[in-house]
């Protein structure tokens with residue numbers, strides 16, 4: 118990087134994958150990817166290899182989140198280096214296959230970018246998920262997408278939390294990007310959600326094409342929501358939930374939650390208040406897939422990230 122001009126010269130992004138069906142019951146990504154496998158005209162860009170790919174075909178076939186274990190938690194160093202023995206959980210086998218095809222994770226042979234398409238039952242709207250606050254390529258891309266989406270909003274969730282971060286399918290790529298669009302029930306297609314996801318992908322691929330063509334992207338800032346804490350439902354001693362998300366919180370993803378605001382409503386009608394000292398921005402509120410993960414919602418804090426200018430490295 119030249120310090121005088123503060124332009125970072127980054128490697129060209131030539132190989133890009135679009136994953137659908139990492140969770141087999143999230144229908145927008147599955148449908149888009151199957152559509153693009155049939156006809157890829159819409160996702161083709163100059164000088165780019167774009168591969169649409171169903172990441173968990175057995176779960177898609179059964180329309181379930183996973184067969185043995187959550188694929189989007191399976192890309193750990195232990196799993197990826199496990200010997201190929203019989204009897205491995207299906208998703209661990211699949212993680213190893215995906216790592217061979219699109220990785221190896223952390224190596225120079227890995228795909229440049231992976232877009233992993235997800236749907237949520239929460240009212241999050243269009244959300245991009247980042248795993249690093251220092252990936253300039255992704256920050257610039259997210260900035261480009263947010264601008265291109267105006268007047269529609271596109272939120273950015275940053276998960277760098279040392280305990281809450283997980284080993285995602287997309288983490289195999291040099292630049293991992295999650296797309297999370299909702300609300301959409303599991304196993305259901307909603308046209309508005311489908312179209313939003315499609316539009317985000319279009320802008321993302323446009324960005325990469327422009328970057329590869331040599332366009333310089335000036336310094337920018339990106340508003341993000343940084344993952345802070347996991348909030349579980351109130352539970353009894355058997356682990357069964359004893360309360361629901363409070364109606365005042367339900368569907369209020371990304372809206373401030375202040376000390377004293379209602380959070381849960383117990384089955385016997387009592388309101389449980391939020392008692393944290395600081396204002397937080399809840400997200401993934403009442404996500405269906407998170408009951409088994411002991412999570413009613415996630416709290417985030419707002420942050421503004423700055424990104425240097427970037428352009429493609431000159432050879």
Ligand SMILES: CC(=O)N[C@@H](CC(=O)O)C(=O)O
Pocket residue numbers: 140189235236237238246285295297404406
């Ligand atoms: C609802 C859902 O599946 N959300 C994704 C979020 C992500 O891709 O990071 C997950 O928990 O794996």
Ligand SMILES: [Zn+2]
Pocket residue numbers: 139140143234235236
């Ligand atoms: Zn998902």
